[in-house]
Amino acid sequence: MTRRTDAHPVLTDPRARAPFFSTWRVGTPERQQLTVEAIARTWERQPWPTGDLLSYHVYTGRDGSTLMHHSQWASEQAYEAFVRTRRQERVDEIDTAVPGIERVGLDRYRHHRSRERAVGDTRVPGLIVAVRIDFEPAAAEERRHWIDLVLKALDDDPVGHRGLISAHFHLSTDGGHVLNYAEWESERAYDEVLAAPGEGIGAPTEQWERVRTYPAVTGFTPARYEHALGLLPS
Known part of the structure; x- marks a missing residue:
């Protein structure tokens, strides 16, 4: 049943x-x-x-x-x-x-890597943000490197993302894109991060700039x- x-x-x-x-x-x-x-x-x-x-x-x-x-x-x-x-x-x-x-x-x-919720974090996500990241046709293997950069940037971000509970990165089987399924505490928490200094998610650091300007990436499409x-x- x-x-x-x-x-x-x-x-x-x-x-x-x-x-x-x-x-x-x-x-x-x-x-x-x-x-x-x-x-x-x-x-x-x-x-x-x-x-x-x-x-x-x-x-x-x-x-x-x-x-x-x-x-x-x-x-x-x-x-x-x-x-x-x-x-x-x-x-x-x-x-x-x-x-x-x-x-x-x-x-x-196929699930690839995640930034999992912290031990003891029992928050229930109030918002799911699904972000599709498209890559150039011949750049399927670059997707893994890009995900590594994102997770490293999250770990080293001096601002932090208190409203981000977890982020789960998936590789499309056709080789064309990545899907990031991100769990946020609330829509307000997500909007506060977007409104912070910088361009979208991430502090204005060199690591986040590498993520945003990665050569093989052709576009980002978020949905709430x-x-x-x-x-x-x-």
């Missing part, structure tokens, strides 16, 4: 060898909520599809229009089997409840979300 949870996913779970993120565009805040409720009803009515699906989480975009989905799979093969046998009936039921959902796309990742629904096997 399927059960709800208010707990956020554990992005460093070693069993999640195939983490996926996708986006739906639903149009309005009211339709965001209706879609989340339709997802919950549909999944709770049916058996949990497979033990190879560790968790499924849905987030409402602060833009009032989108939903982000994060599913943690043991393997891509398990996901493909789910698509062949059990996905469509769930899609049909959700679309009947909320017609006109635009499924923008699904991206497949709130955790809306967690589903787990019971």
Whole structure:
């Protein structure tokens, strides 16, 4: 069976060898909520599809229009089997409840490195910031070096990021980009960091400048979300 949870996913779970993120565009805040409720009803009515699906989480975009989905799979093969046998009936039921959902796309990742929450830190994230960092087509291997630079800059930042709980870096399997799933204490804490001296996240240090001007990076696309629904096997 399927059960709800208010707990956020554990992005460093070693069993999640195939983490996926996708986006739906639903149009309005009211339709965001209706879609989340339709997802919950549909999944709770049916058996949990497979033990190879560790968790499924849905987030409402602060833009009032989108939903982000994060599913943690043991393997891509398990996901493909789910698509062949059990996905469509769930899609049909959700679309009947909320017609006109635009499924923008699904991206497949491998978790690479994290700045994990400090020992004893029990804060519940009030904001999730998902940042897509695009790289030049031939720069897939550069992504790891860039992530190393970010984590080093965070560790050495003299200003610090008291509102940042954790940051989890994922490599897209197509080699094109990195996804940083960052947990923040609140939207206010995130905005305060953005408003601090410098250009965006990070103090005006040489290390952060190397991160921001890394030659292989072609763009940064941040999006703000709130955790809306967690589903787990019971």
